[in-house]
Amino acid sequence: MDPAASALVEVAVTLAVPGRYHYAVPRHLAGKAVIGARVLVRFGARKVTGVVVRANTAAPEGVRPIEISEVLDDEPALSPELVELCLWMADYYEAPPGEAMRVALPAGSGVGARSVYGLTARGREVADGEGAALPAKQRVMLVRLADADMPVAGASDAVKRIIDALVTHGLAEVRDQRAISRVRLKRERVVRLVGELAAARAACGRAPKRLFVVEALAAPAAAAHGGALPIDVLEQQVPGARGAVRELLKAGLVEVFDRERPIEAVTTGADMHVSGPPQLTGEQAHAVGVITDALLGRTPATAADATSNVAAVSPGEVASVALRRTFAPFLLHGVTGSGKTEVYLRVIAEALAVGRTALVLVPEISLTPQLAARFRGRFGDQVAILHSGLTEQARFGEWSRLRRGEARIAVGARSAVFAPLTDLGVVVVDEEHDGSYKQDEGVKYHGRDVALVRAQRAGAVCVLGSGTPSLESATHAEKGTYGKLVLTERPMSRPMPSVEIIDLRTHLPDPDGFLSAPLRTAIAETLAAGDQTILFLNRRGFATFVLCRSCGHAFRCPNCSVSLTYHRHNDRLSCHYCVHQARVPDACPSCHARDTIERKGLGTEKVAAAVATAFPQARVARLDRDVASGSKIEAVLSKVARREVDVLVGTQMVTKGHDFPGVTLVGVLCADTGLNIPDFRASERTFQLLAQVAGRAGRGDRPGKVLIQTYRPGSPAVVAAAAHDYAMFYAAELAEREELGYPPFGRLIAVRIDGADEHEVAGVAQRLAEIAEGVARRPDVSTTGAEVEIRGPVPAPLARLRGRSRWQIWLRSADRHALRRVARSLTTVEVASTVRVSLDVDPLSSL
Ligand code: ADP
Ligand code: ZN
Numbered sequence: 001m002d003p004a005a006s007a008l009v010e011v012a013v014t015l016a017v018p019g020r021y022h023y024a025v026p027r028h029l030a031g032k033a034v035i036g037a038r039v040l041v042r043f044g045a046r047k048v049t050g051v052v053v054r055a056n057t058a059a060p061e062g063v064r065p066i067e068i069s070e071v072l073d074d075e076p077a078l079s080p081e082l083v084e085l086c087l088w089m090a091d092y093y094e095a096p097p098g099e100a101m102r103v104a105l106p107a108g109s110g111v112g113a114r115s116v117y118g119l120t121a122r123g124r125e126v127a128d129g130e131g132a133a134l135p136a137k138q139r140v141m142l143v144r145l146a147d148a149d150m151p152v153a154g155a156s157d158a159v160k161r162i163i164d165a166l167v168t169h170g171l172a173e174v175r176d177q178r179a180i181s182r183v184r185l186k187r188e189r190v191v192r193l194v195g196e197l198a199a200a201r202a203a204c205g206r207a208p209k210r211l212f213v214v215e216a217l218a219a220p221a222a223a224a225h226g227g228a229l230p231i232d233v234l235e236q237q238v239p240g241a242r243g244a245v246r247e248l249l250k251a252g253l254v255e256v257f258d259r260e261r262p263i264e265a266v267t268t269g270a271d272m273h274v275s276g277p278p279q280l281t282g283e284q285a286h287a288v289g290v291i292t293d294a295l296l297g298r299t300p301a302t303a304a305d306a307t308s309n310v311a312a313v314s315p316g317e318v319a320s321v322a323l324r325r326t327f328a329p330f331l332l333h334g335v336t337g338s339g340k341t342e343v344y345l346r347v348i349a350e351a352l353a354v355g356r357t358a359l360v361l362v363p364e365i366s367l368t369p370q371l372a373a374r375f376r377g378r379f380g381d382q383v384a385i386l387h388s389g390l391t392e393q394a395r396f397g398e399w400s401r402l403r404r405g406e407a408r409i410a411v412g413a414r415s416a417v418f419a420p421l422t423d424l425g426v427v428v429v430d431e432e433h434d435g436s437y438k439q440d441e442g443v444k445y446h447g448r449d450v451a452l453v454r455a456q457r458a459g460a461v462c463v464l465g466s467g468t469p470s471l472e473s474a475t476h477a478e479k480g481t482y483g484k485l486v487l488t489e490r491p492m493s494r495p496m497p498s499v500e501i502i503d504l505r506t507h508l509p510d511p512d513g514f515l516s517a518p519l520r521t522a523i524a525e526t527l528a529a530g531d532q533t534i535l536f537l538n539r540r541g542f543a544t545f546v547l548c549r550s551c552g553h554a555f556r557c558p559n560c561s562v563s564l565t566y567h568r569h570n571d572r573l574s575c576h577y578c579v580h581q582a583r584v585p586d587a588c589p590s591c592h593a594r595d596t597i598e599r600k601g602l603g604t605e606k607v608a609a610a611v612a613t614a615f616p617q618a619r620v621a622r623l624d625r626d627v628a629s630g631s632k633i634e635a636v637l638s639k640v641a642r643r644e645v646d647v648l649v650g651t652q653m654v655t656k657g658h659d660f661p662g663v664t665l666v667g668v669l670c671a672d673t674g675l676n677i678p679d680f681r682a683s684e685r686t687f688q689l690l691a692q693v694a695g696r697a698g699r700g701d702r703p704g705k706v707l708i709q710t711y712r713p714g715s716p717a718v719v720a721a722a723a724h725d726y727a728m729f730y731a732a733e734l735a736e737r738e739e740l741g742y743p744p745f746g747r748l749i750a751v752r753i754d755g756a757d758e759h760e761v762a763g764v765a766q767r768l769a770e771i772a773e774g775v776a777r778r779p780d781v782s783t784t785g786a787e788v789e790i791r792g793p794v795p796a797p798l799a800r801l802r803g804r805s806r807w808q809i810w811l812r813s814a815d816r817h818a819l820r821r822v823a824r825s826l827t828t829v830e831v832a833s834t835v836r837v838s839l840d841v842d843p844l845s846s847l
Helices: 080-092 097-104 121-128 136-147 157-168 197-204 208-218 231-237 241-250 282-295 303-307 340-353 369-382 392-403 414-418 447-458 471-479 517-528 604-614 631-641 682-694 716-722 726-740 758-777 816-827
Strands: 008-013 021-024 038-043 046-055 116-119 172-175 187-193 228-230 254-260 328-334 357-361 383-386 409-412 424-429 461-466 483-487 498-503 532-536 545-548 565-567 572-574 597-600 620-623 647-650 663-668 705-710 747-755 788-801 804-813 835-841
Touching (some): 008 080, 008 097, 021 038, 046 080, 046 097, 080 447, 097 414, 116 136, 136 157, 157 172, 197 208, 208 241, 231 241, 282 340, 328 340, 328 447, 340 369, 340 461, 369 383, 369 409, 369 631, 409 414, 447 461, 471 483, 498 716, 517 705, 545 565, 604 620, 682 705, 682 716, 682 726, 705 716, 758 804, 758 816, 758 835, 816 835
Parallel strands (some): 328 461, 357 409, 357 424, 424 461, 532 647, 620 647, 663 705
Antiparallel strands (some): 008 021, 187 254, 565 572, 747 804, 747 835
16 A cells, blocks of 8 residues: 555654654554554654654655554543643753653553563463462562563662563563553452352361452452452462462352452542632632633633634533633732632632633642642542652542543642643642742743643633742733732731741850740740741751861762761761762771761751750651651641641741641741852742741731741841732842843743763863854844843853763843744754753753
8 A cells, every 4th residue: 555645644752852753544543543642653673652743744745654553542642732732842842742742641651662571471370379489589579560560661670680580480571662552550360259158168168268268258348349359468368368269260169350450549638528618808709700700701802812712602501601712811919828729719610610620730739738638628529639649540540530521620730730621711820939840850841831821722711829929920910911919918817927037146046956045935935825836947857067077078979069968867878969878987088087077067857856855845747858758748747737746847848838727936947048059049939938938827816926047137038028028029139130131031041961971061061052152143043132142151050960960051031032043053963972961941940
């Protein structure tokens, strides 16, 4: 058959290659290779997966496309809307389109060129049988692989050695991605009784293991699952149950089969009952009204209507409302505790009422279980929570509920922006200023900005909420490109907390806990009143630098240009940027003096210990990356919520949107730590952090109090945060940004160059900077006359990270197109394969 005669599609392959490629659709796949479907295609010598991004295309002159090998989805994995969003993202963030698609695919879809270890048919038999002839480690691995395939890429060398032995025995094999080509739920092997229970009992005679299996299958727990129990579960309870099952199978008393493993329930907030909404404050009601008007197309047409499309009202919808789907962005600037969440909830209810869906992004969902719970509490099962703490299956389960339309509200962190929602009405980005919306590896997208684009394309309203808006969003609101809504007060006439600045130069802190006398007194008073305290310090660990008293030798990471932090809980020095860990030696490695090693500097671990010593009656808890991940974070937070903690010490994790009515005191141990970072956003971040952590105080009936310890009581970030004066901070900071041409006045692209060899990296950086200079000087580069400024090349502040040297070039311009032209010219420069060059569009990190 002449391939030119069959239909052609364009495929974005999931490799780091820039283009999209044409393939022919063989007749038997016609109708399946539609936009958004994942396909397997030959690419050079390999077979790789990809996503169809255009259908019915024409091949360029002289190209004879080869055929698609397979279509991997019965239904396309991505909607055409999401495919378009990904193509936009690839273009805007200068990323390969296939990589952008991969970001949007649901976890567990197994797309991408990866190989897996899996069991052979023989391996399965042995796993279900005794597996007795194998050494213990291989037996364990066999059972592990019987459970699920394992990606080769993620396996450690030790694991690989064990699996290699299984492969030699013909029990396991390496399979290509085709074996996991389809999104699928884990399967489990289960047993069920056949025939009469009495007969089965009788047939077991005096064999105790067989009898155990029969009784277990007859028990109510099994009855609830169709009388079937997983073999693994039986084996766990009685070792040797597998063998007993085989005997019973031979005797025809049971049957064995595979089934999809039921998805574990998403528990976050599931125990909440559906709660009624409170009476809105005047400001809340105004905000809800304005946003709802935009949602329902009741606002007069504006310039933004250029992007709108008119959709027919389907029968059964509110017939009188002509739904004009118009993108409308809003900044909801509400002080901490002013009830922004209630505004989101009301607007979402309006969207649901007219048959549309909602997307809610939060910075870090594991830190805000309460927020998820409030959504569940209001909307019940209609909420799907896309939580990185969930297993892949559970997340995929939530994704599927959204896609099938069973759930109509998606709540999640950054990547939830790709939730499979159709007919989107509302997009909410809570705490829009939060830096965690920016992805710092791979496709370096900003979740807030992608959310805005998605809302624009869907004709949805987009609500960016914050107590401390980013300068970028605040400027849009000032200029009127975003509607501006404010909540200046907390509901129920709750006052904002009073803030006091403690000058550490006069109020010397104690060396252990870094508590000044006023802060110590305040903690004592809060404890006496039976209230709770939050203490915030931006550094974890016990001692943040360790050195030899005799020669000054400092313990630094061998892979990164940072000092090591001492952690007492495991008695180790560890690097906070890579995996390096070391013991504290008895003698200094440099001067060999004994007992001269000092642990200085301050971390949350040390503060928590000092507070526990100073206030023996207090129940002290700690919240930082060392204590906690996923469910453990939730455990600590719910202890605080239940008032089983008197003093909570922690890093940024304690500043996020928590709503604990019992907290009346917030102490900031050192406001200055973030101000020293070489970054033009250092001041903005400090202000946001201080205002946010201060906002944790006084959310209940009793007023809150905040003490900010600082060596620089005059710095604008500290002064403005203490005065709850966003406008003051905004004005001062904006003036500075304007002078330097930084966002929101200019745009930035960071070119990051890294590699193992320092000289090589420096050389490439030098060469790229020269090329960029050349392109920037070309007269046709800017149509607006704005220049493109090249800053660098310079070594990154973190000059070495995980064993790689790092350099940067910063490109800056007020003309976005000119900026891109210069950046793009660098992507085609040939550099040694040992050096990696990547572009970061709208960079947030200067490190
Ligand atoms: P924010 O997100 O703006 O910091 P929240 O949405 O967490 O604030 O609201 C703070 C507290 O105020 C919550 O406990 C919430 O239940 C309560 N709240 C919000 N709106 C109202 C209202 N209209 N009446 C009474 N309480 C409210
Ligand atoms: Zn390191």
